[in-house]
Amino acid sequence: MKGYKIIVLAKQVPDTRNVGKDAMKADGTVNRAALPAIFNPEDLNALEQALRIKDDFPGTTVTILTMGPGRAAEIIREGMFRGADDGILLTDRAFAGSDTLATSYAISQALKKIDYDIIIAGRQAIDGDTAQVGPQVAEKLNLPQVTYVEGIRQIEKGRIILKRRLERGVETVSCPIPMVMTVNASAPACRARNAKLLMKYKHAKTITELQNADEDYLHLYNNRPFLNIREWTVNDIESNPAELGLAGSPTKVKKIENVVLQAKEAKVLTSSDNDIEQLMKELFESHTIG
Amino acid sequence: MNNIFVYCEIEDSQVAEVSQELLTKGRSLANELNCKLEAIVIGNKLEGIEKQILPYGVDILYTADDERLYPYRTEPHTAVVVKLFEEQKPQIALLGATSIGRDLGPRVSSALHSGLTADCTSLLIGSHEDKKQGKKYENLLYQIRPAFGGNIIATIINPDCRPQMATVREGVMKKSVLDTKYKGQVVKLDVGKYVEDDDFAVEIIERHMEKSKVNIKGAPIVVSGGYGMGSKENFQLLYELADVLGGEVGASRAAVDAGYVDHERQVGQTGVTVRPKLYIACGISGQVQHRAGMEESAQIIAINTDPEAPINSIADFVITGNVAEVIPKMIKYYRTNTK
Numbered sequence: 001m002k003g004y005k006i007i008v009l010a011k012q013v014p015d016t017r018n019v020g021k022d023a024m025k026a027d028g029t030v031n032r033a034a035l036p037a038i039f040n041p042e043d044l045n046a047l048e049q050a051l052r053i054k055d056d057f058p059g060t061t062v063t064i065l066t067m068g069p070g071r072a073a074e075i076i077r078e079g080m081f082r083g084a085d086d087g088i089l090l091t092d093r094a095f096a097g098s099d100t101l102a103t104s105y106a107i108s109q110a111l112k113k114i115d116y117d118i119i120i121a122g123r124q125a126i127d128g129d130t131a132q133v134g135p136q137v138a139e140k141l142n143l144p145q146v147t148y149v150e151g152i153r154q155i156e157k158g159r160i161i162l163k164r165r166l167e168r169g170v171e172t173v174s175c176p177i178p179m180v181m182t183v184n185a186s187a188p189a190c191r192a193r194n195a196k197l198l199m200k201y202k203h204a205k206t207i208t209e210l211q212n213a214d215e216d217y218l219h220l221y222n223n224r225p226f227l228n229i230r231e232w233t234v235n236d237i238e239s240n241p242a243e244l245g246l247a248g249s250p251t252k253v254k255k256i257e258n259v260v261l262q263a264k265e266a267k268v269l270t271s272s273d274n275d276i277e278q279l280m281k282e283l284f285e286s287h288t289i290g
Numbered sequence: 291m292n293n294i295f296v297y298c299e300i301e302d303s304q305v306a307e308v309s310q311e312l313l314t315k316g317r318s319l320a321n322e323l324n325c326k327l328e329a330i331v332i333g334n335k336l337e338g339i340e341k342q343i344l345p346y347g348v349d350i351l352y353t354a355d356d357e358r359l360y361p362y363r364t365e366p367h368t369a370v371v372v373k374l375f376e377e378q379k380p381q382i383a384l385l386g387a388t389s390i391g392r393d394l395g396p397r398v399s400s401a402l403h404s405g406l407t408a409d410c411t412s413l414l415i416g417s418h419e420d421k422k423q424g425k426k427y428e429n430l431l432y433q434i435r436p437a438f439g440g441n442i443i444a445t446i447i448n449p450d451c452r453p454q455m456a457t458v459r460e461g462v463m464k465k466s467v468l469d470t471k472y473k474g475q476v477v478k479l480d481v482g483k484y485v486e487d488d489d490f491a492v493e494i495i496e497r498h499m500e501k502s503k504v505n506i507k508g509a510p511i512v513v514s515g516g517y518g519m520g521s522k523e524n525f526q527l528l529y530e531l532a533d534v535l536g537g538e539v540g541a542s543r544a545a546v547d548a549g550y551v552d553h554e555r556q557v558g559q560t561g562v563t564v565r566p567k568l569y570i571a572c573g574i575s576g577q578v579q580h581r582a583g584m585e586e587s588a589q590i591i592a593i594n595t596d597p598e599a600p601i602n603s604i605a606d607f608v609i610t611g612n613v614a615e616v617i618p619k620m621i622k623y624y625r626t627n628t629k
């Protein structure tokens with residue numbers, strides 16, 4: 001059994017679910033520094049599916065591919081602590097301002113540089129909730145796609161059988177490999193960090209992160225290839241500059257409006273018996289209830 | 291050429307609710323742009339389907355009818371839509387933000403290199419000036435959606451690439467039939483010219499669809515709970531209140547994420563949109579994504595311990611207090627004053 005080459009597409013995202021009061025600056029722009037950066041939740045579900053294949057098919061390798069700023073190497077390490085074998089950080093100013101189309105273009109050009117059998121993405125990233133990058137990568141690589149995956153039933157004879165969760169039902173489908181799948185939040189949660197893997201990989205770094213390292217660490221790094229997180233720039237992939245970054249993004253943000261609430265004339269009440277009674281009476285009288 | 295296209299979804303020979311809503315929106319955009327409204331429906335045994343579609347004011351309906359095209363599969367549907375769009379060159383294409391639309395839309399937009407905006411809450415026509423390049427654009431589609439934790443509303447445009455594509459969730463747009471006798475044309479596509487055998491590589495082995503059990507969209511009263519409810523057990527209070535008032539229970543995403551309640555009850559940008567005559571928001575702060583799904587309710591009651599909660603500013607009645615105290619009082623009053 002040779003195992004499968006699996007690539008997990010993962011994104012580091014601002015934790016938009018915990019937007020505090022200091023997340024907005026006085027001028028109405030978003031204060032990214034005030035938002036913690038996390039492993040996109042559904043990409044963890046995606047990673048778990050990859051690790052399950054690795055559990056079942058010895059020889060399988062799991063590689064995390066992420067496009068983002070230098071600090072996104074954090075999620076590659078996080079993935080390695082949970083069982084991924086290695087990772088690639090795709091980072092370059094040329095990618096800045098990418099919409100989902102330019103993102104999927106850059107990611108698919110990077111994928112053309114490596115071997116893969118199964119590409120696993122999360123359904124969607126919580127910073128935009130677009131759910132577009134997975135299917136767009138599939139289209140660009142001319143691969144079949146299976147979205148909203150909740151679990152893998154079987155892998156055999158070059159096909160993978162998957163259960164999908166749809167809005168109003170479930171579907172079981174069989175798809176030839178190579179393929180792209182996107183994984184739903186309803187799939188099993190990702191396993192926790194493993195203490196041994198944490199020890200093994202905690203010093204894994206990208207070239208950029210290596211800059212201030214001391215002699216001892218450099219020695220270690222050079223002797224332990226598993227500590228080397230690949231960092232690719234635009235020069236490491238073949239690409240058409242017109243399709244990258246802002247230039248390669250058909251969608252443009254025309255306007256951003258801070259949400260200003262126009263206060264209505266509301267009746268303000270307390271939780272006292274009297275206030276609640278008044279409210280209920282009024283609702284009866286206006287035939288809103290009753 | 292340069293018309294507006296709506297991709298119509300079907301399930302059991304019925305055009306999906308969201309598609310009917312998009313046809314209605316498409317009609318009004320077409321009037322504004324002075325162009326035609328076209329629609330595409332892909333499936334099997336489609337005879338008579340035009341009766342459900344043309345009345346929305348559809349000028350041309352394309353059908354792709356083949357037993358291999360139902361149920362929906364990504365690749366053959368993509369192949370038909372991409373080829374048809376290459377031939378017809380629509381300026382705007384609208385899809386439902388559903389399991390199907392969000393699977394198909396990105397694939398089509400990637401193949402056509404056109405922009406796609408997910409989950410729009412409003413679509414308008416407007417102009418744009420690119421000062422750097424000295425270019426002026428007229429009649430662009432403004433694709434408007436909340437973004438970034440709901441603190442901002444973004445207007446997205448696709449100045450240069452066509453079609454301008456957008457997905458919209460069910461319930462966001464209103465549906466209304468234009469004219470039951472509207473005279474549109476039906477064009478049957480020769481399916482063999484649009485798909486190849488390779489497009490059917492993915493096989494559906496089993497499929498099980500269920501009608502949604504809860505109908506918060508149609509409920510006259512929605513009692514919604516948020517993270518402030520604190521627990522799944524406390525949510526019982528809401529079922530009780532909804533039960534006595536004859537309503538349904540809704541929820542914020544934070545409550546869904548916390549496991550207090552099922553996703554089907556989520557109200558908001560990434561849930562359902564409701565317009566009940568009474569919406570009671572219990573322990574919900576009222577971020578814009580939540581409000582996007584309920585602010586058109588006829589009356590809103592907000593129950594929140596925080597007097598500054600954003601939900602209060604769109605409420606008709608603000609109760610500053612603890613849900614665990616307020617809701618039992620409401621139930622009690624109702625029970626003692628009705629029979």
Ligand SMILES: Cc1cc2nc3c(=O)[nH]c(=O)nc-3n(C[C@H](O)[C@H](O)[C@H](O)COP(=O)(O)OP(=O)(O)OC[C@H]3O[C@@H](n4cnc5c(N)ncnc54)[C@H](O)[C@@H]3O)c2cc1C
Pocket residue numbers: 016017126127128129437438439440515516517518519541542543544545556557558559560561572573574575576577578579580583593594595596599611612613614
């Ligand atoms: C792209 C995107 C899409 C989203 N889509 C949706 C969507 O469709 N629907 C949605 O709802 N959200 C959506 N969200 C999330 C949204 O931004 C908010 O995070 C969410 O609505 C907050 O839920 P909440 O009000 O229940 O929780 P919180 O913001 O945590 O608010 C809890 C409230 O409860 C109050 N409270 C606490 N205890 C009590 C008590 N005992 N009695 C009374 N009040 C109490 C608090 O004062 C507070 O106001 C989306 C976010 C993103 C980024």
Ligand SMILES: Nc1ncnc2c1ncn2[C@@H]1O[C@H](COP(=O)(O)O)[C@@H](O)[C@H]1O
Pocket residue numbers: 009010011040042043046065066067068100103107120121122123124125126128129130131132133134
């Ligand atoms: N910059 C990125 N790097 C790696 N994977 C990404 C990136 N952006 C999106 N993805 C993948 O695509 C999925 C959908 O993202 P989105 O279309 O942004 O909602 C995510 O869950 C990731 O698996």
